[in-house]
Amino acid sequence: MSEYFIGMTGGIASGKSALEKAFAAHDIVVADADxxxxxxxxxxxxxxxxxxxxxxxxxxxxxxxxxxxxxxxxxxxxxxxxxxxxxxxxxxxxxxxxxxxxxxxSPYAIAMIPLLTEGGGRRTYPWLRRILVVDTPAAVQKARLMQRDGIDEALADKMMAAQASRADRLALADDIVVNDGGIGHLLDAADALHARYLALAAAASAT
Structure with a gap:
């Protein structure tokens, strides 16, 4: 049974789902709050x-x-x-x-919590060893959201404003993936994080 848990979060249309699939491809269990x-x-x-x-x-x-x-x-x-x-x-x-x-x-597990920041962060989830934030520049995030949901700029702004600020999310982060490129960049980041988390989980289980 796994004892090393990582919380993953990010703003709307930041690429969380794609990163979740990348970890799942490594046979890592992902618990998805949605x-x-x-x-x-x-x-x-x-x-x-x-x-x-x-x-x-x-x-x-x-x-x-x-x-x-x-x-x-x-x-x-x-x-x-x-x-x-x-x-x-x-x-x-x-x-x-x-x-x-x-x-x-799996050697470690991921809790995918889109509203981790809004929900109290580490205070509410004391069992998380690390927090991974998928970060996207606001302009890129807005463009992706408008394209994904077929909405106008005003509604996209309103949806983004309803969430925690980018600064508040980043303040919680132990690890950050800046998702401002293509899927290849995201997969490379997932591979690097997977290697890091395997090592951290192994070290934690040895203590």
Missing amino acids: VLAREVVQPGTPALAAVVERFGRDVLLPDGQLDRTALRQRVFGNDGERRALEVILHPAIRTRLLEICQRAV
Whole structure:
């Protein structure tokens, strides 16, 4: 079982998913908070029951699944509602992230947490040994976001502003990948980090 856990984060459209795939190609277990956010609200889960109790049955589809569109409309632009949702979902997601990392059979495991900075960083995730930030210059990030989502500049600016600042993310970083080039650059960075993390995990297990 793995005991060396790395948190990976970055802004929207920074290239986190591509880097995640690169680590997975090295047979490294990656626990993805975005995937788990869907898992923890499947029908029958305590988190879904808590969401329905707080927001009402209008956030359910006829088959009992969470109506994500309806829920987004409830919390969008309403900080109080958004925080209420986070209080329900984030602890369940954090629990699953740690469980998956602890069960990992790879030499180290990665917890992919897009909102790591916004969620409290190391204070909230004391079990992370290192934090890897995928960093992208703001202009490049905006262009990628506009192309990826087919949105205009105003909406891209609004989506980027809703996240933690680039400076705040970088302040948490032990390792940084500057993703301002092609996929080859990102794969080379993943290879170098993989070698570093293998060495660090081996050293940690020997102590």
